[in-house]
Amino acid sequence: MTQQRKIAFGKPWITDAERNAVLGVLAGDVLTHGPQAHEFEKEFAAAVGGGHALTLSNGTAALHLAYWQLGIGVGDEVIVPAQTHVATVHAVEVVGARPVFVDCDRATGNMTPEAIEAAITPRTRAIGLVHFVGMPCDMPAIMKIAAKHGLKVVEDCALALGTRWDGIHAGLFGDAGTFSFYPVKHITTGDGGMLITRHGDLAQKISKARAFGVDRTFAERTVPGVYDVLSLGINYRLSDINSAIGREQLKRLGIILERRARNFAALKSGLADLEHVAILDATAANQINSHYCLTAVLDGALASQRTEVIRRLNAAGVGTSVYYPHPIPRLAYYREKYDEDLSRFPNAARISDQSIALPVGPHLEIDDMNHIAQVLTTIVRDLMCSKKS
Numbered sequence: 079m080t081q082q083r084k085i086a087f088g089k090p091w092i093t094d095a096e097r098n099a100v101l102g103v104l105a106g107d108v109l110t111h112g113p114q115a116h117e118f119e120k121e122f123a124a125a126v127g128g129g130h131a132l133t134l135s136n137g138t139a140a141l142h143l144a145y146w147q148l149g150i151g152v153g154d155e156v157i158v159p160a161q162t163h164v165a166t167v168h169a170v171e172v173v174g175a176r177p178v179f180v181d182c183d184r185a186t187g188n189m190t191p192e193a194i195e196a197a198i199t200p201r202t203r204a205i206g207l208v209h210f211v212g213m214p215c216d217m218p219a220i221m222k223i224a225a226k227h228g229l230k231v232v233e234d235c236a237l238a239l240g241t242r243w244d245g246i247h248a249g250l251f252g253d254a255g256t257f258s259f260y261p262v263k264h265i266t267t268g269d270g271g272m273l274i275t276r277h278g279d280l281a282q283k284i285s286k287a288r289a290f291g292v293d294r295t296f297a298e299r300t301v302p303g304v305y306d307v308l309s310l311g312i313n314y315r316l317s318d319i320n321s322a323i324g325r326e327q328l329k330r331l332g333i334i335l336e337r338r339a340r341n342f343a344a345l346k347s348g349l350a351d352l353e354h355v356a357i358l359d360a361t362a363a364n365q366i367n368s369h370y371c372l373t374a375v376l377d378g379a380l381a382s383q384r385t386e387v388i389r390r391l392n393a394a395g396v397g398t399s400v401y402y403p404h405p406i407p408r409l410a411y412y413r414e415k416y417d418e419d420l421s422r423f424p425n426a427a428r429i430s431d432q433s434i435a436l437p438v439g440p441h442l443e444i445d446d447m448n449h450i451a452q453v454l455t456t457i458v459r460d461l462m463c464s465k466k467s
């Protein structure tokens with residue numbers, strides 16, 4: 079009897095290096111705001127190629143601090159994608175600003191510069207974009223629009239570690255870029271996040287705001303326990319235990335991205351001839367996708383069969399996910415608060431209702447990709463046949 083293959087959608091890649099790093103921190107005296115977080119920041123900035131990097135407790139905290147410290151608040155509008163993780167929009171809502179939803183592009187799931195410009199009003203203060211499952215938004219064009227209208231730009235890069243446009247890493251175009259180290263993301267620290275910014279003054283403000291707004295760090299205090307508080311702050315630090323894990327993960331980022339790119343290419347070519355299955359990708363030479371997952375959209379006669387396709391994939395041992403299950407304005411909280419005309423977001427709805435996120439993570443081999451392609455092909459052919467008869 080052949081054993082059934084089990085392909086997990088996502089799997090944290092934890093080695094002895096991470097285990098030893100954690101034990102190393104636990105053996106010392108400093109568990110938080112110590113040297114590990116500081117080193118992780120320096121190494122992260124080096125890995126993305128610039129900016130000031132700040133460790134934070136998670137990606138949502140990073141988004142919240144970005145809007146808060148950029149001074150966005152009540153009475154302001156922020157342009158956001160309808161198709162994203164809810165945290166992209168919650169961060170806007172939490173500072174009291176109003177999210178203005180924009181539909182995404184059919185081919186990539188990203189907001190286009192044209193759609194962004196069309197949503198600008200006299201109250202618009204910022205653009206809060208997401209690089210959809212790792213495909214880069216057209217940042218040069220978006221930054222041009224932002225400059226023309228005096229808008230801040232926050233890039234949600236939670237799935238975009240490794241994403242680049244013209245060689246520049248996502249997060250380094252706008253005023254701030256935010257990353258997540260939740261277990262299934264490109265690298266993990268358990269929970270964790272990072273904010274990068276080109277602006278030294280914003281980095282200073284965020285560095286204070288993430289630790290109660292105190293005027294001097296633990297290391298800067300001459301008399302232990304004595305400090306003043308100059309501004310409002312919160313506690314969004316990342317501990318040295320988490321940071322030590324992140325430093326080890328970061329060392330393997332190159333391998334992680336290579337494997338993801340290799341797996342994505344194999345799966346994409348394995349599905350290329352499949353009718354009614356569209357694959358989202360960024361294909362221009364100047365655009366680098368970080369390949370978080372492969373989004374397969376079921377169109378035509380297959381569109382209404384998504385649940386059945388997922389059920390059969392899972393039954394065959396292929397793990398799947400959905401990114402993201404509803405356009406944000408369709409989620410109960412946003413529906414009740416803003417009552418948007420949902421027909422304005424057809425491309426976002428197509429991804430929510432007709433797409434399947436397939437795994438391409440570094441825990442998988444080419445062999446697994448061939449298997450997924452073969453299983454999905456069989457399912458699709460079978461469903462289309464039974465439809466005709």
Ligand SMILES: *Cc1c(COP(=O)(O)O)cnc(C)c1O
Binds near residue numbers: 162236259
């Ligand atoms: C995961 C994710 C977040 C939230 O990050 P956390 O670290 O879980 O808070 C935000 N935006 C996007 C696009 C994400 O995928």
